[in-house]
Amino acid sequence: MSFLTLANQYQSFDFKTYFNSIRPEDVQKTLDRGAGGLKRLETRDLLTLLSPAAEDFLEPMAQTARELTCRHFGQIISLYAPLYISDYCSNHCTYCGFNALTAFPRTRLTMEEINREARAIADTGIRHILVLTGEAPAKTPLSYLEAACRVMARYFSSIALEIFPMTQSDYQVLHRAGADSLTVYQEVYDQAVYKEVHPKGPKADYAFRLLTPERGAAAGFRAVNIGTLFGLGNPKAEAFMAGIHARYLEQAFPHVEISLSLPRMTRAGGAIAPKHLLPDKGFVQTMLAWRLFMPRLGITVSTRESAAFRDRIIHLGATRYSAGSRTDVGGYAVHTTDTTAQFEVTDTRTVAEVADMIRNNGYQPVFKDWEIF
Amino acid sequence: MEDRLALGDRYFSSRLLTGTGKFASNSLIGPMLAASGSQIITVALRRVDPKAPPQDNILSHIPDTVTLLPNTSGARTAKEAVRIAHIAREAGCGDFIKIEVITDMQYLLPDNHETLKATEILAKEGFIVLPYVMPDITISRRLYDAGAAAVMPLGSPIGSNLGLEMKPMIQRIIETSKLPVIVDAGIGRPSQAAEAMEMGADAVLVNTAIATARDTAIAGRAFAMAVTAGRMAYHAGMAGHSNRARASSPLTGFLRE
Numbered sequence A: 001m002s003f004l005t006l007a008n009q010y011q012s013f014d015f016k017t018y019f020n021s022i023r024p025e026d027v028q029k030t031l032d033r034g035a036g037g038l039k040r041l042e043t044r045d046l047l048t049l050l051s052p053a054a055e056d057f058l059e060p061m062a063q064t065a066r067e068l069t070c071r072h073f074g075q076i077i078s079l080y081a082p083l084y085i086s087d088y089c090s091n092h093c094t095y096c097g098f099n100a101l102t103a104f105p106r107t108r109l110t111m112e113e114i115n116r117e118a119r120a121i122a123d124t125g126i127r128h129i130l131v132l133t134g135e136a137p138a139k140t141p142l143s144y145l146e147a148a149c150r151v152m153a154r155y156f157s158s159i160a161l162e163i164f165p166m167t168q169s170d171y172q173v174l175h176r177a178g179a180d181s182l183t184v185y186q187e188v189y190d191q192a193v194y195k196e197v198h199p200k201g202p203k204a205d206y207a208f209r210l211l212t213p214e215r216g217a218a219a220g221f222r223a224v225n226i227g228t229l230f231g232l233g234n235p236k237a238e239a240f241m242a243g244i245h246a247r248y249l250e251q252a253f254p255h256v257e258i259s260l261s262l263p264r265m266t267r268a269g270g271a272i273a274p275k276h277l278l279p280d281k282g283f284v285q286t287m288l289a290w291r292l293f294m295p296r297l298g299i300t301v302s303t304r305e306s307a308a309f310r311d312r313i314i315h316l317g318a319t320r321y322s323a324g325s326r327t328d329v330g331g332y333a334v335h336t337t338d339t340t341a342q343f344e345v346t347d348t349r350t351v352a353e354v355a356d357m358i359r360n361n362g363y364q365p366v367f368k369d370w371e372i373f
Numbered sequence B: 001m002e003d004r005l006a007l008g009d010r011y012f013s014s015r016l017l018t019g020t021g022k023f024a025s026n027s028l029i030g031p032m033l034a035a036s037g038s039q040i041i042t043v044a045l046r047r048v049d050p051k052a053p054p055q056d057n058i059l060s061h062i063p064d065t066v067t068l069l070p071n072t073s074g075a076r077t078a079k080e081a082v083r084i085a086h087i088a089r090e091a092g093c094g095d096f097i098k099i100e101v102i103t104d105m106q107y108l109l110p111d112n113h114e115t116l117k118a119t120e121i122l123a124k125e126g127f128i129v130l131p132y133v134m135p136d137i138t139i140s141r142r143l144y145d146a147g148a149a150a151v152m153p154l155g156s157p158i159g160s161n162l163g164l165e166m167k168p169m170i171q172r173i174i175e176t177s178k179l180p181v182i183v184d185a186g187i188g189r190p191s192q193a194a195e196a197m198e199m200g201a202d203a204v205l206v207n208t209a210i211a212t213a214r215d216t217a218i219a220g221r222a223f224a225m226a227v228t229a230g231r232m233a234y235h236a237g238m239a240g241h242s243n244r245a246r247a248s249s250p251l252t253g254f255l256r257e
Helices: A003-010 A015-021 A024-037 A043-050 A052-073 A111-122 A142-152 A168-176 A191-197 A206-210 A212-219 A235-252 A280-293 A307-316 A351-360 B026-036 B078-090 B112-124 B137-146 B167-176 B190-199 B216-236
Strands: A076-086 A128-133 A158-162 A181-187 A223-228 A257-261 A298-301 A320-322 A364-366 B005-007 B010-012 B016-019 B040-044 B067-071 B096-099 B102-104 B128-133 B182-184 B203-206
Touching (some): A003 A206, A015 A235, A024 A043, A024 A052, A043 A052, A043 A280, A052 A280, A052 A307, A076 A351, A111 A142, A142 A158, A142 A168, A181 A191, A181 A206, A181 A212, A181 A235, A191 A206, A212 A223, A223 A298, A235 A280, A280 A307, A307 A351, B016 B216, B078 B112, B112 B128, B112 B137, B190 B216, B203 B216
Parallel strands (some): A076 A364, A128 A158, A181 A223, A223 A257, A257 A298, A298 A320, B016 B040, B016 B203, B067 B096, B096 B128, B182 B203
Antiparallel strands (some): B005 B010
């Protein structure tokens, strides 16, 4: 059974009625079971922790989340940086700045330019890289990505990919070239919304995208990071779907490290305005619910979030931060003038500044947590 | 005669092994080692970065007098564990290697089969091999045949602080093993470390409980004292215990009437 079967089952589920039926005593019961991380929380517990009733329990949820995270990960935040190597894209995602319909000069870095970018990032101490492209296989074919991985392997201890969904055999090629991790967001689990915001292009295929993490895990990646883009669908339902997707992957691929991200739309960036804003409180509730549901889950927080907010949520279950990020192609070393970015970086601090903030919070910034072998 | 822990051709007076993961800062490691007297410390090769500035390079926080026990954290197969061991040796981390082959990320439980394969290869290559395993009598015998220097059964899952959940299995390994038995993982309190030593374990490895304590140096010292006390109790040949008060011979007393 793939996750598609499970995802289909929930398409007709009445989340709103169920969430509203949960009472404070249900939340307390789930928290009592989840305390200490000794008993495994079930799917209905995740619904309970994401419910409106649980909004009054954020402090006890945070206490448990902190304890579980500390025990399983230590007082540690791993650091990485994103590297955009191409912004060509044939998709029509209505919410994205790289949308095929948006007219701006597109860029694809040469290997020499990738080398310069990689060196600039490595000079800041970063050892884990996340490589990103738009979805334009004609512009960034497998051979290009493979060559890019080989350049990256000279500078980094871990190479994660956030590119377009591929077949398992293509992923195997990139795995052999040095990539060890895969990031892919479903964007929105609600199929009706998915269809609406992905009207055309290869991404219109919901099922192919949904099963991408499974193809990646089967191809040999040691870590898979998934997520939903908050702003498109009902946030509580989306948080639930992402959570059970992570649980599904954990069960199906026990040797793979599973992580979740919480990217959220803030305002219209030339595209559509988000239908559902995820407020800070909802962000925190989601993170805490996920942590209690899956004590060993990696939780990634990017520089989309503000410096002030990132300083606080270190204590609430996060395990990995990006730092010093540029989200425009060639932004680290190749281009000196501003180009189009996929999203606005809100935390603009340098890697050293983020590392210092982590230390000041009583945590250790970890730059290297993998070895390409 | 001095009571020392023998691993390969090396001898140690401390029976507390410690770890480097999970500390809020690497600068806490040195004081913890000094306070605990631990002479062996494990370090995940995946975290070692010789290119990093000293404060971020774990190795620069470990004094030369302490023996490095690099581990193969991150390995999913015997082949990967062997590769990591080779990298560790090339990086100047010595001949000790703790084999961790983990294929269950949810509970971080070791894969005994792959661990045994890696042990066979690395022991032949001259490594002092300390394999981390699920407590299993058969695997413990086979590790001896494969040339391991010790067997490291887990007390309970890594980071769980549950103590000796595997107690009856570990007991059986201690009774039969020709290798030193080092209880690794899950020991959350000094009393649990003492319990393992009272049972006859040769040593314990404690990381999470020390690294995540509010005062890591004092926690290290507390564990060291517990290990010493447990070892002394073991040597003292303490009497067993019972849950009930017992008349001296309730069943056969009549014979003396």
